[in-house]
Amino acid sequence: MPKQHITKRKKITIAITLSTLLTGGILYQLADRYLIQHVEVVVADQAVSGAEANTEAVSTAAAADSNEAGQDSPEAVSDDWNYSSDDMDISLKQVTTGRGSDQITYYIADVQVSDASLIQSAFADNAFGRNITGDTSDIAEDHDAVFAINGDYYGFRSDGVIIRNGVLYRNEPAREAVALYADGTMASYDEKEVSAENLLADGVLQTLSFGPALIKDGETVQDLNNVKIDTNFGNRSISNANPRTGIGMISANHYVFVVVDGRSDDSRGMTLDEFAGLFKSLGATEAYNLDGGGSSTMYFMGRVVNNPQGRQEERGVSDILYLGEG
Template identity: 40%
Template sequence: MKVIKRHLYAMLVTLCLIGANTYSLLKVFVLPQAVSKVTTTTSQTSTASTSTGTVTKTDSSYKDDNISINISTNKTSDTTYYVADITLSDASYLKTALAQNTYGTNITETTSSMASANNAIFAINGDYYGANQSGYVIKNGTVYRSTTRSSDYEDLAIYSDGHFETFNESDTSTQDLIDSGVVNTFAFGPTLVKNGQIAISESEEVGQAMAENPRTAIGIIQTDDGSLHYIVIVSDGRTSESSGLTLYEMAEIMQSYGVTTAYNLDGGGSSTMYFNGQIINKPTTNGNTISERAVSDSVYIGY
């Protein structure tokens, strides 16, 4: 009888441990957990015009008094990619959105849904901050997470005047970033182009990802007239029609457009480009399945 009781006790302990571990894994990777709702801060306030003036739109272009966007479809030998050439009169038209307007764990929404909810003219997926438990998260001037991530990759900072800088989290704090005028950060990477030069090797890849993938990247072109000029590229991949780009190939394309800084955002099934109410690319989640993946955040252009 004592032997049976010991076995039962051991089984109960084992089941409790399995249950606790299962719950921990579910909490990290599956169960949604809201931490805070998105709030408007003073750093989001801008004197930029909210009047569009005359709007001219086609399937591949948008232009008003403050925003100009032109979309082109291009192809390498085996990959289709889409380039958005964006000019803004004020940096406040470049914004970020959080899924379900909420910061937290495993809270997701499609890029197109976030874009629609925010009346975005143009949108792409962001860095999918929710896939990680650490790494700086600053969105629209609000600090949501201040724990540093252990990565060799730099983060991207977008400042209130619209310019880009890359940085290492171990070299600064979120408060220092806010004090210097940072309104958005992205913790994915790597940096593709820095000071106009390709910043990665031909063999570099994110983690254990395949060499060719759907990709999303954002870059900035230095201007002399005070306007803000951005290049955004999204590539299709993982299909027989479009294999995808390597990081180096994305860097080469970005450099060909004359960007001074370019940064790699979340890719794979997350890569999505939205424009004028339509998804422009072909997001690929599993094999040849063309469908849009729900993500934790997006970048968009709008009022």
Template identity: 45%
Template structure:
């Protein structure tokens, strides 16, 4: 619905005029006040188009996309990466899909920044990937930003502090969403878990979109209360045993990519054929690396943000 637009009130104009007069009287040293209170600073030029991109939270149909590079094939892994764009103008959404087939589930591995586990240890996704001989990689769950969660990586327990909805990759190739608070890392390991992620929420369970996913808070510390609204996103989807899809949605860059809501991410994963899908660290962390190159455009600036961990396929 087109909103009605009203001119500024006389009172509002008088206030602006008064501020302007005061600043001018104070001299050039107060030019910052003009910039702060008077001068327009347009961040999104077409709000209606931008909001249209959020309606239904969707990125539209994935379509065929454009294959990025050449499909990687080995005796036990196949990786095909494609780029997709939907919408136009401020409603444009650009995202990347890696379709991964594994002959052995343990080919999906994890690695940590600087080869160390702990808080605030960060390195660019591409650097971690290069240091581990990865042909394909995405950013992980940024475990180092928090001290809770169950973290099992490559069959090794690193943290056992269940707090949220997690994702478990099993050695037999199946993947499950689970409640971290209802089990232990040791039990998961005994049950055959190879890797876990602790972020969330799950955006698809048995092919359906769970209620309330747009209201989930992963971190409640000051300044990081939510992961809501249209954002850059990274997600893992499960089509079948040993058939995974990894999605990175660029965002916060109207005209190139506005990002998607959590519901939009869920709809996208559905369209790609996933039955289970799980949201992991996004925003400036959202990065996909393939064949030695960062294929997406983090925050529309082409500059990576350091993260604490990755998931990858070794060459």
């Protein structure tokens, strides 16, 4: 065979090999970024944090006082849409507006708690890291939750300031986030301007890093069109009608959680402007948008209340917010 032909064949072989390696490398990078689990912390093995220790001490002291006084807490009273105990009152309702292609179905949970620490966070598989997921209902059941919603899907990204149940898990400031404080209040803040150390010192129990903020200091946030949360692969504007999950505060220890169905014949979803307007109409003085789309799920008393993904099928998420008596 002529030397020229051998050289051409070698070049073709080298080109194919390089192309294969390059394609394989890209596919691995994508899998590593979006699919392969990266466990950073196994939560169940962690020592009790200072904030948790304080809460535990207070709870223990309160229980001792109650026992000494001979006061047993009465059983909780509940039905399919309500739950009431000494520590929390939860009232759910389903609302449908519009008709035809403009119909929207959403779910409101009005929540009042005796102490802010009753609003807790939990991770899928009790592990913190990227691409660790579980259904909202499964995570809720693992923690004996009475009520739960999906959180901010922190595990989809590697940035953000993530404080959960008083413990700092990640400190990579990136966006506008929201903080839930021990005094029962919540407020959005710029992660790049407020340090995690100051947040903890100020009594922050939970931070959620998604956004945007919908209501600040009683005023509806303007110019929500074309908002983008990340620059991740596949990210696009989230301002159009979509399934939604959000949290709002009416007053200290009085919260409202909302999940909007979408992408189905029964509900088109809400725009960010509509979502902000809904929280305003509910009396929220602060409100924040959480992970939505296929993640949007509301759980109550052993069942999923809404219609995830428009087909009664949950999508795995990395974390939830929940309330439980345990």
